């Protein structure tokens with residue numbers, strides 16, 4: 153038995169040393185007001201009306217409690233419960249309460265739907281800046297916890313596709329627009345709020361969905377838009393399986409088609425979705441990604457038979473914006489966490505942040521975060537202004553470009569940010585390792601790197617007028633800056649060599665992304681940021697790692713802007 157005072161004796165007995173020169177946890181940070189690049193982007197791109205709300209949400213997402221939620225949701229990943237104790241099918245997934253709390257917070261903020269709030273009032277126009285404001289919320293929620301953003305993103309993205317079938321939209325849209333999260337497994341009609349997932353990828357093809365073998369036959373008569381079908385087949389990846397319905401691709405008699413497949417049928421019985429297992433993933437662990445079979449599951453046709461890809465493409469486009477925003481948010485968290493640590497860690501009598509080589513690395517990473525944030529929010533604005541010809545052209549051309557570049561540079565940044573923490577960065581208790589494991593998924597899903605490059609080439613071939621509008625706008629933004637002019641010429645050279653274009657999709661995507669980012673930074677970022685980005689990303693010696701080519705730059709100003717406040 154441990155007697156009185158034993159605890160003190162045990163503490164002192166094993167207290168061999170004092171813990172010092174370790175940074176305090178990165179927590180209780182307002183993720184909005186501490187992020188100048190984000191605040192400026194929100195105001196610049198039309199989300200100024202949401203600043204008050206975003207300030208409150210930034211405090212909530214950056215609280216110690218929120219980060220703890222993120223840790224718990226990932227350390228206790230979801231579990232599939234295919235059967236109950238007596239062998240009856242359950243096909244449910246159990247999540248840690250922390251995951252549900254993240255969902256409730258994001259849903260209350262409207263991140264799963266707020267860009268579509270105008271649908272609540274028939275005939276009302278979209279709310280100005282709604283996508284920018286929502287993107288800012290997602291950018292911060294992803295820093296609290298990344299995995300739960302998957303159903304949040306898919307639900308938001310499902311709305312434009314659902315609207316193509318008014319008979320279905322009428323019932324589902326009002327339920328989606330609810331700000332209440334309801335994690336219970338019940339028919340959607342009995343729930344306070346619903347979420348929507350997506351099932352496209354099969355074993356034999358994810359990118360090439362025309363290879364889908366899952367078959368759909370009309371439940372009665374000849375089928376048609378809005379009609380009920382019976383679906384048999386599988387999906388190799390179907391995330392967030394506790395969603396209330398899924399937009400699913402399947403082969404109908406008229407070709408590949410898009411269906412809405414609910415978890416429960418109108419009579420209250422459970423639809424025939426049998427989950428095989430959950431994926432064991434590199435990251436994104438709080439989110440469940442299932443393999444599923446449809447054993448004659450019932451689903452309702454969205455749009456025309458044979459028009460599956462054009463019908464679901466709006467959903468896919470919206471998710472691509474979210475991938476870029478999510479990667480930008482996680483890059484910013486990785487950077488802020490590294491700057492915070494380096495301000496508190498002393499090596500050889502000098503703080504790490506003041507060591508010349510470290511200040512170069514931190515500043516160099518900050519340039520990519522600035523560029524990624526600027527590009528992502530410019531893209532969000534183009535979603536808000538789709539009626540404008542210039543914004544529509546930007547949205548079409550720059551969605552694959554932005555998704556490609558931001559999602560591709562993010563993992564390398566997360567790795568470098570991890571190294572700034574030394575060994576502390578590599579262990580799972582901190583956030584650096586989790587961010588690093590999370591980031592590659594944004595490049596892989598919703599159109600992998602080559603697929604984005606191919607989409608860009610498709611615009612060049614099929615919509616030359618779109619390219620012309622964006623290039624004219626970029627040429628105006630370039631002005632007299634010699635580096636920017638040089639990059640514009642490079643883009644034009646790539647464009648007008650059609651012979652080689654099919655091999656240059658990645659060159660062009662990267663060149664366009666850096667040109668566009670540089671024009672935004674030149675116009676709106678402080679000179680130390682714009683000058684350093686342009687000098688290293690558009691010209692200067694070739695580099696493969698961070699911390700080079702900036703010996704002349706005001707790295708202090710760049711780092712202080714990246715995370716203001718600390719001495």
Ligand SMILES: Cc1cc2nc3c(=O)[nH]c(=O)nc-3n(C[C@H](O)[C@H](O)[C@H](O)COP(=O)(O)OP(=O)(O)OC[C@H]3O[C@@H](n4cnc5c(N)ncnc54)[C@H](O)[C@@H]3O)c2cc1C
Nearest residue numbers: 350351352353357358359389390391441597598600602603
């Ligand atoms: C965690 C996670 C969750 C997911 N959740 C879902 C979900 O909820 N719903 C869903 O439907 N899917 C989901 N996916 C699947 C994802 O969207 C696919 O993995 C992705 O679309 C790629 O398809 P694939 O895996 O079949 O690879 P493939 O299509 O075989 O592609 C493999 C590689 O080839 C490249 N490639 C393809 N075509 C070409 C070409 N013509 N030229 C050059 N290169 C090419 C691709 O860029 C990729 O790098 C998820 C994936 C992950 C990792």
